[in-house]
Amino acid sequence: MDLPLFPLNLVLFPGMPLQLHVFEKRYQQLVHDCLKTDRQFGVALIQRGSEALGPLPEPYPVGCLARIMDIQPLSEGRMNLMVIGHERFRVRSFDRQSAPYLIGKAEPYPLETGDLKKLKQEAARVRPRIEQYVQLLVQMSDQQKEPEPLPEEDEMIGNLAAILLQVPLQDKQALLEAESAIEQLALLDLVLNRELPLMRALLTESSRSGIGMFSRN
Numbered sequence: 226m227d228l229p230l231f232p233l234n235l236v237l238f239p240g241m242p243l244q245l246h247v248f249e250k251r252y253q254q255l256v257h258d259c260l261k262t263d264r265q266f267g268v269a270l271i272q273r274g275s276e277a278l279g280p281l282p283e284p285y286p287v288g289c290l291a292r293i294m295d296i297q298p299l300s301e302g303r304m305n306l307m308v309i310g311h312e313r314f315r316v317r318s319f320d321r322q323s324a325p326y327l328i329g330k331a332e333p334y335p336l337e338t339g340d341l342k343k344l345k346q347e348a349a350r351v352r353p354r355i356e357q358y359v360q361l362l363v364q365m366s367d368q369q370k371e372p373e374p375l376p377e378e379d380e381m382i383g384n385l386a387a388i389l390l391q392v393p394l395q396d397k398q399a400l401l402e403a404e405s406a407i408e409q410l411a412l413l414d415l416v417l418n419r420e421l422p423l424m425r426a427l428l429t430e431s432s433r434s435g436i437g438m439f440s441r442n
Contacts, residue, residue, distance in 0.1 A: 228314060228331040229255045229266040229324070232284040234276050236397035237268040237291060238384045239336075241310040248303045249277055251325035256293070256304065258324070264293040267314055267329060270398050281327050286316040287334060287402045313401065337405040338380050347410045348379035354417045355386045361424040362389065365431075383409035392416055 231252060237243060247253055259266050268291045274282025291308040298304050313336065316329035338344055352375060359375075375382050387400040387409075396416055403409035 226331055227320070228290075228316070228329045229259060230284060230288070230316075230319075230327040230329050231255060231266050231268050231291070232271045232274070232276065232282045232327065233268055234271055234394070235268075236270050236387075236394055236401055237289040237310045238388050238397075238401060239289060239310045239312055240381075240384060241289075241388045243268070243291065243308050243310070245306040245308065246303070247306060250302070253302045253304065254324070255326045256296070256306065259293065260296075265290050265311065266293075267291070267316075267331060268308075268310075269316070269329075270394055270401075281321055283319075284316075284327070285398055285402075286329075287313065287398075288316070289313050289401065336380065336384075336403070336409065339405040339407045344379050344407050344410075347407050348382060351410045351414050351417070352382060354414065354421065355382060358386070358417060358421060358424070359389060361421070361428065362391070364428060365424065380406040383413055386413055390416065390420070392420060 231245075235243075247256055255266060267288045269284035269286070269288030271282045272285050274280060276282065290311040290313075292311045293306060293308050295307040296304055297306075313334040314329075314331040315334040316331045318330045320328040320330065355375060376385060383400065383403070383406055387397055390397065390400075390413075400409055400412055400416075403412055
């Protein structure tokens with residue numbers, strides 16, 4: 226399929242909501258073109274180049290479809306969009322000539338479940354660690370509200386955890402590119418091996434200093 230692409234400095238996952246302020250003419254055109262068809266475009270992390278006001282950047286080939294849910298028109302053709310991540314895609318080649326924006330020759334890239342027994346075992350092992358991470362995030366943000374429970378479906382918890390992770394974009398991209406839910410959970414476990422001790426250390430230091438996680442200075 227010919228997929229209009231909106232390269233960004235973020236990684237979109239299936240089920241992830243995203244607000245976008247569209248101010249460049251090329252991406253205003255992209256939105257108008259999408260509204261004439263299926264209200265979808267591709268979001269992909271920028272690998273080289275800048276997000277705005279320059280040559281078209283080079284994104285990673287694996288991204289996520291963004292479905293337009295709401296549009297708020299503004300002055301001078303600008304607009305605010307609310308989109309939600311739908312499903313993954315993989316670009317085989319890029320077209321920089323047919324439109325002012327990038328077009329990808331793309332194909333669906335569904336997350337395989339693999340061996341269901343092994344997936345269940347991996348999810349049971351990683352799920353408690355994801356819950357620990359979420360609890361630590363709540364403590365670090367001083368929020369009083371209890372976090373939402375993880376989904377019961379084993380193949381969905383990896384994407385949700387990846388959305389919540391406060392880690393470098395390259396780590397998130399690796400999670401998005403995982404071929405199967407089992408591989409995604411295994412990669413997630415490696416990230417948690419690094420992040421959980423770090424977060425606990427930060428909370429301990431914050432408690433000792435008595436100034437909270439974030440200074441006003």
